[in-house]
Amino acid sequence: MKSTWRSILALPALLLLAGGAGAQTPESTESSGLTEPPEAVAYCLMCHSDESMVLELEDGEEMSLFVDAETYMASSHGGDLFCTDCHEGYDDEHPVGATFPSRREYEIASYETCKKCHFDTYNRTLESVHYEYLAAGVDIVPVCTDCHGTHDIADPHQKQAMMSRSCAECHPDVFEVYSQSVHGRALAEDIADVPACADCHTAHSIEDPTTAGFHLASPELCIRCHGDEERMAPYGIPTEVASTYLADFHGVTASLADPSEVKERHLVVTCVECHGYHDIASPALMPPGAMKARVQEVCQSCHEGAASDFPAAWLSHFRPSLRHAPLVFLVELFYKIFIPFVVLGLILQVMLHLYRIAMSR
Amino acid sequence: MNHTLTPGKTEIQAETQSESRTAHRSSILETAKRGAARAKSAYVVRFSRWARVQHVAVIVLFTLLLLTGMPQKWPYVAASQWLIDALGGIFAVRWLHRACGVLFALLVGAHLATVIAGLLTRRTRPTLLFTRRDFADAIGSLRYYLGREPSPPKYGRYDYRQKFEYWGLIFGSLIMVVSGLILYFPLLTARLLPAELIPAAKVMHSNEALLAMLIILVWHLYGAHLNPEVFPFDASIFSGKISKDRLRHEHALEYEELFGTESEGKTESEKEKEEEKEGDRGVTPRT
Numbered sequence: 275m276k277s278t279w280r281s282i283l284a285l286p287a288l289l290l291l292a293g294g295a296g297a298q299t300p301e302s303t304e305s306s307g308l309t310e311p312p313e314a315v316a317y318c319l320m321c322h323s324d325e326s327m328v329l330e331l332e333d334g335e336e337m338s339l340f341v342d343a344e345t346y347m348a349s350s351h352g353g354d355l356f357c358t359d360c361h362e363g364y365d366d367e368h369p370v371g372a373t374f375p376s377r378r379e380y381e382i383a384s385y386e387t388c389k390k391c392h393f394d395t396y397n398r399t400l401e402s403v404h405y406e407y408l409a410a411g412v413d414i415v416p417v418c419t420d421c422h423g424t425h426d427i428a429d430p431h432q433k434q435a436m437m438s439r440s441c442a443e444c445h446p447d448v449f450e451v452y453s454q455s456v457h458g459r460a461l462a463e464d465i466a467d468v469p470a471c472a473d474c475h476t477a478h479s480i481e482d483p484t485t486a487g488f489h490l491a492s493p494e495l496c497i498r499c500h501g502d503e504e505r506m507a508p509y510g511i512p513t514e515v516a517s518t519y520l521a522d523f524h525g526v527t528a529s530l531a532d533p534s535e536v537k538e539r540h541l542v543v544t545c546v547e548c549h550g551y552h553d554i555a556s557p558a559l560m561p562p563g564a565m566k567a568r569v570q571e572v573c574q575s576c577h578e579g580a581a582s583d584f585p586a587a588w589l590s591h592f593r594p595s596l597r598h599a600p601l602v603f604l605v606e607l608f609y610k611i612f613i614p615f616v617v618l619g620l621i622l623q624v625m626l627h628l629y630r631i632a633m634s635r
Numbered sequence: 636m637n638h639t640l641t642p643g644k645t646e647i648q649a650e651t652q653s654e655s656r657t658a659h660r661s662s663i664l665e666t667a668k669r670g671a672a673r674a675k676s677a678y679v680v681r682f683s684r685w686a687r688v689q690h691v692a693v694i695v696l697f698t699l700l701l702l703t704g705m706p707q708k709w710p711y712v713a714a715s716q717w718l719i720d721a722l723g724g725i726f727a728v729r730w731l732h733r734a735c736g737v738l739f740a741l742l743v744g745a746h747l748a749t750v751i752a753g754l755l756t757r758r759t760r761p762t763l764l765f766t767r768r769d770f771a772d773a774i775g776s777l778r779y780y781l782g783r784e785p786s787p788p789k790y791g792r793y794d795y796r797q798k799f800e801y802w803g804l805i806f807g808s809l810i811m812v813v814s815g816l817i818l819y820f821p822l823l824t825a826r827l828l829p830a831e832l833i834p835a836a837k838v839m840h841s842n843e844a845l846l847a848m849l850i851i852l853v854w855h856l857y858g859a860h861l862n863p864e865v866f867p868f869d870a871s872i873f874s875g876k877i878s879k880d881r882l883r884h885e886h887a888l889e890y891e892e893l894f895g896t897e898s899e900g901k902t903e904s905e906k907e908k909e910e911e912k913e914g915d916r917g918v919t920p921r922t
Binding site for chain 1 (some may be wrong): 707710711716719724725726777779780781782796821822825826829830831832833834835837838839842843845846849850853854857862863864
């Protein structure tokens with residue numbers, strides 16, 4: 275009896291998962307193999323293919339009710355989802371006339387239809403800084419359809435297209451700075467290894483990037499790629515940039531500090547302080563001395579009065595060697611030999627002593 | 636395995652308390668017991684109060700420094716992160732480490748000051764200095780371990796192992812204090828010296844600490860606890876006392892210097908009688 279109930283309860287969940295999975299598979303358009311809208315859609319299009327069809331909303335704005343069949347068929351959902359799957363309640367005889375005070379209110383009220391299939395993704399948006407504002411009544415923040423579109427929903431995994439039509443729309447200044455960065459310029463050349471907005475900020479659960487927590491965790495974002503040897507190899511970027519930072523005093527602080535404990539006096543240097551974030555430049559391409567001057571500036575932000583040679587305390591991501599930081603290298607080498615020598619010698623002494631005691635008995 | 640300075644005077648005491656208590660009893664049995672007890676409990680005060688205090692302070696500070704330092708050496712090990720959380724976070728751990736470091740530096744300073752003052756006023760004898768004899772002892776001891784000698788060499792107040800550990804602690808402490816101060820005051824360091832000293836000091840601080848920890852774990856733990864001759868615990872650095880019996884075995888030359896060589900080559904029971912005599916005679920303190 276109990277198991278019967280359980281399976282009945284599980285049924286809708288399974289259907290939801292199946293529906294979600296189906297809708298999220300990029301191949302779904304091709305699998306349907308249709309170029310003409312299905313019958314149910316064609317029925318709606320009898321009226322909605324009229325380009326001049328508009329609806330006057332309560333605030334006086336005119337909202338077009340035209341749906342381009344070709345756009346719809348070319349979209350990710352084309353042929354798979356029917357009009358009424360999203361536009362619930364708009365059956366044969368649906369009401370005519372303004373039902374929403376404004377276009378924005380209509381958009382916000384109807385975007386939740388996406389969660390019927392994309393429940394996980396929808397849930398993630400609830401954690402985002404955008405939703406925080408939305409819940410507080412700020413309606414200019416993006417909802418699903420603002421980034422993904424409506425009848426023209428496309429594969430969201432195409433970085434460049436996705437970014438320019440979603441993030442750049444509202445954050446043009448940031449986008450402009452990013453486009454000039456080493457990452458932005460590479461992306462413009464179709465190098466997909468570089469991060470676009472969502473690679474660092476995530477696509478849906480977008481966190482407020484101004485918090486101490488985001489700042490302290492930011493090295494993880496950089497290291498995800500810069501610590502990956504395979505990914506860095508084609509560009510000749512050493513992955514030691516990650517390990518040397520993490521081994522440094524500041525890297526340890528960033529990794530272990532509790533964000534709530536970080537106060538002004540505990541300003542923690544992460545990758546971005548020296549390298550920037552949206553404006554990241556390649557240190558190799560910077561004019562000589564520019565990076566060092568920048569590092570000195572960063573040092574001074576905490577170590578008041580740090581002189582121009584103070585940055586030498588930081589080995590610039592180099593592993594100590596006879597060429598770079600010979601003193602550090604030699605100290606390291608000394609202990610590499612001295613510690614085993616002393617400890618093994620002592621262990622030998624102890625063992626000899628025990629041997630003698632055992633023999634004397 | 637204890638490394639402390641020779642106190643100004645080495646006092647020889649018998650258990651005077653038990654003596655006076657038992658003096659009122661007259662049974663033969665009690666007298667016999669008293670004799671045996673006195674023979675066993677006859678001891679020499681080996682470490683001054685100041686030496687004992689220093690040893691306890693080193694234990695406390697060394698442990699705290701390791702607990703707060705090692706997790707910083709290996710910050711990405713789960714156990715380190717657990718410990719750091721347990722101690723109140725990385726900022727608290729670093730604060731505690733520096734506070735203990737400052738106290739440790741003060742302790743090292745106080746130790747060196749008392750040694751130098753003691754040597755200058757001739758109240759302390761430099762019994763911890765390495766002499767040519769220590770090298771001969773080390774070889775003699777090795778020969779004994781290998782069965783080439785019937786008995787270990789006779790040691791003075793400190794054997795070569797104790798001297799090794801003492802000087803290891805002194806030099807190790809100086810390295811830790813200096814490199815620790817460089818890390819504590821990077822700006823000042825960079826103003827006076829090349830800034831590359833700062834990462835070099837970090838490597839030095841971290842490796843020297845590891846070495847110190849391993850020496851304590853391997854050498855001191857064996858010498859003071861696991862060594863079958865003292866197992867489970869050599870208490871003399873805490874009580875300040877060492878039994879005359881142990882003194883005769885482990886520091887024969889010092890024993891001879893204090894009591895003469897008459898007890899050599901005698902059996903256990905003869906030695907006990909011998910000790911009783913000494914107790915009766917009342918040995919005068921060495922100056």
